[in-house]
Amino acid sequence: MDQADEQRLAARRADPGGHHRPTRVRSGAPVDAAILRIRRREEPLVPDRLxxxxxxxxxxxxxxxxGSLVASLKRHVPGRRLDAASRAAGIDPSALVGSVRPDQWISLYRQLAM
Incomplete structure:
Protein backbone atom coordinates (compact mmCIF):
# COMPACT_ATOMS: atom_id res chain seq x y z
CA MET A 1 0.00 0.00 0.00
CA ASP A 2 1.49 3.32 -1.03
CA GLN A 3 1.09 6.67 0.69
CA ALA A 4 -1.86 7.74 -1.53
CA ASP A 5 -3.73 4.54 -0.65
CA GLU A 6 -3.09 5.13 3.04
CA GLN A 7 -4.44 8.68 2.75
CA ARG A 8 -7.60 7.46 1.01
CA LEU A 9 -8.09 4.79 3.66
CA ALA A 10 -7.56 7.30 6.46
CA ALA A 11 -10.10 9.63 4.87
CA ARG A 12 -12.72 6.87 5.06
CA ARG A 13 -12.30 6.31 8.76
CA ALA A 14 -14.89 8.06 10.90
CA ASP A 15 -14.10 9.88 14.10
CA PRO A 16 -15.71 8.64 17.38
CA GLY A 17 -18.81 10.77 16.71
CA GLY A 18 -19.43 8.98 13.43
CA HIS A 19 -18.58 11.97 11.25
CA HIS A 20 -16.08 11.98 8.44
CA ARG A 21 -13.47 14.64 8.73
CA PRO A 22 -13.88 16.78 5.60
CA THR A 23 -10.29 18.03 5.81
CA ARG A 24 -9.08 14.51 5.03
CA VAL A 25 -11.44 13.78 2.17
CA ARG A 26 -10.23 14.44 -1.33
CA SER A 27 -12.95 13.87 -3.86
CA GLY A 28 -11.94 13.17 -7.42
CA ALA A 29 -15.05 14.86 -8.78
CA PRO A 30 -17.46 17.41 -7.33
CA VAL A 31 -20.49 15.66 -5.88
CA ASP A 32 -23.84 17.11 -4.87
CA ALA A 33 -25.53 15.38 -1.99
CA ALA A 34 -28.33 15.97 0.45
CA ILE A 35 -30.12 14.30 3.30
CA LEU A 36 -33.88 14.29 3.07
CA ARG A 37 -35.78 14.08 6.32
CA ILE A 38 -39.44 13.17 6.02
CA ARG A 39 -41.77 13.68 8.94
CA ARG A 40 -45.48 13.04 9.08
CA ARG A 41 -47.57 16.14 9.68
CA GLU A 42 -49.65 16.29 12.81
CA GLU A 43 -52.64 17.23 10.64
CA PRO A 44 -52.82 16.25 6.97
CA LEU A 45 -53.17 18.99 4.36
CA VAL A 46 -56.32 17.27 3.12
CA PRO A 47 -58.52 15.63 5.77
CA ASP A 48 -59.12 11.90 5.29
CA ARG A 49 -62.82 12.44 4.62
CA LEU A 50 -61.98 14.68 1.61
CA GLY A 67 -53.91 21.31 -22.53
CA SER A 68 -53.70 23.11 -19.19
CA LEU A 69 -54.77 22.21 -15.68
CA VAL A 70 -57.55 24.79 -15.68
CA ALA A 71 -58.80 23.67 -19.11
CA SER A 72 -58.85 20.04 -17.97
CA LEU A 73 -60.82 20.90 -14.82
CA LYS A 74 -63.32 23.10 -16.71
CA ARG A 75 -64.97 19.94 -18.01
CA HIS A 76 -66.07 19.25 -14.41
CA VAL A 77 -66.14 22.62 -12.61
CA PRO A 78 -68.16 25.69 -13.67
CA GLY A 79 -65.92 28.22 -15.44
CA ARG A 80 -66.33 31.27 -13.20
CA ARG A 81 -65.90 29.22 -10.03
CA LEU A 82 -62.77 27.56 -11.39
CA ASP A 83 -61.36 30.85 -12.67
CA ALA A 84 -61.78 32.46 -9.24
CA ALA A 85 -60.30 29.43 -7.45
CA SER A 86 -57.28 29.21 -9.77
CA ARG A 87 -56.64 32.96 -9.39
CA ALA A 88 -56.80 32.63 -5.60
CA ALA A 89 -54.35 29.69 -5.78
CA GLY A 90 -51.97 31.69 -8.01
CA ILE A 91 -52.35 29.32 -10.96
CA ASP A 92 -52.04 30.80 -14.44
CA PRO A 93 -54.94 29.58 -16.62
CA SER A 94 -52.46 28.35 -19.24
CA ALA A 95 -50.23 26.51 -16.73
CA LEU A 96 -49.45 22.92 -17.59
CA VAL A 97 -50.21 20.46 -14.83
CA GLY A 98 -46.53 19.71 -14.18
CA SER A 99 -45.75 23.35 -13.43
CA VAL A 100 -48.37 23.66 -10.68
CA ARG A 101 -46.69 23.48 -7.26
CA PRO A 102 -48.06 21.15 -4.56
CA ASP A 103 -49.16 24.09 -2.39
CA GLN A 104 -51.13 25.47 -5.35
CA TRP A 105 -52.92 22.13 -5.78
CA ILE A 106 -53.95 22.21 -2.12
CA SER A 107 -55.04 25.84 -2.35
CA LEU A 108 -57.05 25.16 -5.50
CA TYR A 109 -58.78 22.22 -3.88
CA ARG A 110 -59.59 24.22 -0.76
CA GLN A 111 -61.05 27.02 -2.88
CA LEU A 112 -63.20 24.57 -4.83
CA ALA A 113 -64.30 22.66 -1.73
CA MET A 114 -65.77 25.79 -0.10
Whole structure:
Protein backbone atom coordinates (compact mmCIF):
# COMPACT_ATOMS: atom_id res chain seq x y z
CA MET A 1 0.00 0.00 0.00
CA ASP A 2 1.49 3.32 -1.03
CA GLN A 3 1.09 6.67 0.69
CA ALA A 4 -1.86 7.74 -1.53
CA ASP A 5 -3.73 4.54 -0.65
CA GLU A 6 -3.09 5.13 3.04
CA GLN A 7 -4.44 8.68 2.75
CA ARG A 8 -7.60 7.46 1.01
CA LEU A 9 -8.09 4.79 3.66
CA ALA A 10 -7.56 7.30 6.46
CA ALA A 11 -10.10 9.63 4.87
CA ARG A 12 -12.72 6.87 5.06
CA ARG A 13 -12.30 6.31 8.76
CA ALA A 14 -14.89 8.06 10.90
CA ASP A 15 -14.10 9.88 14.10
CA PRO A 16 -15.71 8.64 17.38
CA GLY A 17 -18.81 10.77 16.71
CA GLY A 18 -19.43 8.98 13.43
CA HIS A 19 -18.58 11.97 11.25
CA HIS A 20 -16.08 11.98 8.44
CA ARG A 21 -13.47 14.64 8.73
CA PRO A 22 -13.88 16.78 5.60
CA THR A 23 -10.29 18.03 5.81
CA ARG A 24 -9.08 14.51 5.03
CA VAL A 25 -11.44 13.78 2.17
CA ARG A 26 -10.23 14.44 -1.33
CA SER A 27 -12.95 13.87 -3.86
CA GLY A 28 -11.94 13.17 -7.42
CA ALA A 29 -15.05 14.86 -8.78
CA PRO A 30 -17.46 17.41 -7.33
CA VAL A 31 -20.49 15.66 -5.88
CA ASP A 32 -23.84 17.11 -4.87
CA ALA A 33 -25.53 15.38 -1.99
CA ALA A 34 -28.33 15.97 0.45
CA ILE A 35 -30.12 14.30 3.30
CA LEU A 36 -33.88 14.29 3.07
CA ARG A 37 -35.78 14.08 6.32
CA ILE A 38 -39.44 13.17 6.02
CA ARG A 39 -41.77 13.68 8.94
CA ARG A 40 -45.48 13.04 9.08
CA ARG A 41 -47.57 16.14 9.68
CA GLU A 42 -49.65 16.29 12.81
CA GLU A 43 -52.64 17.23 10.64
CA PRO A 44 -52.82 16.25 6.97
CA LEU A 45 -53.17 18.99 4.36
CA VAL A 46 -56.32 17.27 3.12
CA PRO A 47 -58.52 15.63 5.77
CA ASP A 48 -59.12 11.90 5.29
CA ARG A 49 -62.82 12.44 4.62
CA LEU A 50 -61.98 14.68 1.61
CA UNK A 51 -59.08 12.65 0.23
CA UNK A 52 -61.12 10.83 -2.42
CA UNK A 53 -62.43 14.15 -3.79
CA UNK A 54 -58.92 15.63 -3.82
CA UNK A 55 -57.54 12.60 -5.67
CA UNK A 56 -60.34 12.82 -8.20
CA UNK A 57 -59.49 16.48 -8.88
CA UNK A 58 -55.81 15.57 -9.34
CA UNK A 59 -56.70 12.66 -11.65
CA UNK A 60 -58.87 14.92 -13.79
CA UNK A 61 -56.13 17.55 -13.89
CA UNK A 62 -53.57 15.02 -15.08
CA UNK A 63 -55.74 13.79 -17.96
CA UNK A 64 -54.27 16.62 -20.03
CA UNK A 65 -57.56 17.13 -21.83
CA UNK A 66 -57.66 20.78 -22.78
CA GLY A 67 -53.91 21.31 -22.53
CA SER A 68 -53.70 23.11 -19.19
CA LEU A 69 -54.77 22.21 -15.68
CA VAL A 70 -57.55 24.79 -15.68
CA ALA A 71 -58.80 23.67 -19.11
CA SER A 72 -58.85 20.04 -17.97
CA LEU A 73 -60.82 20.90 -14.82
CA LYS A 74 -63.32 23.10 -16.71
CA ARG A 75 -64.97 19.94 -18.01
CA HIS A 76 -66.07 19.25 -14.41
CA VAL A 77 -66.14 22.62 -12.61
CA PRO A 78 -68.16 25.69 -13.67
CA GLY A 79 -65.92 28.22 -15.44
CA ARG A 80 -66.33 31.27 -13.20
CA ARG A 81 -65.90 29.22 -10.03
CA LEU A 82 -62.77 27.56 -11.39
CA ASP A 83 -61.36 30.85 -12.67
CA ALA A 84 -61.78 32.46 -9.24
CA ALA A 85 -60.30 29.43 -7.45
CA SER A 86 -57.28 29.21 -9.77
CA ARG A 87 -56.64 32.96 -9.39
CA ALA A 88 -56.80 32.63 -5.60
CA ALA A 89 -54.35 29.69 -5.78
CA GLY A 90 -51.97 31.69 -8.01
CA ILE A 91 -52.35 29.32 -10.96
CA ASP A 92 -52.04 30.80 -14.44
CA PRO A 93 -54.94 29.58 -16.62
CA SER A 94 -52.46 28.35 -19.24
CA ALA A 95 -50.23 26.51 -16.73
CA LEU A 96 -49.45 22.92 -17.59
CA VAL A 97 -50.21 20.46 -14.83
CA GLY A 98 -46.53 19.71 -14.18
CA SER A 99 -45.75 23.35 -13.43
CA VAL A 100 -48.37 23.66 -10.68
CA ARG A 101 -46.69 23.48 -7.26
CA PRO A 102 -48.06 21.15 -4.56
CA ASP A 103 -49.16 24.09 -2.39
CA GLN A 104 -51.13 25.47 -5.35
CA TRP A 105 -52.92 22.13 -5.78
CA ILE A 106 -53.95 22.21 -2.12
CA SER A 107 -55.04 25.84 -2.35
CA LEU A 108 -57.05 25.16 -5.50
CA TYR A 109 -58.78 22.22 -3.88
CA ARG A 110 -59.59 24.22 -0.76
CA GLN A 111 -61.05 27.02 -2.88
CA LEU A 112 -63.20 24.57 -4.83
CA ALA A 113 -64.30 22.66 -1.73
CA MET A 114 -65.77 25.79 -0.10
Missing amino acids: LDDYREMVDIGFTGLG
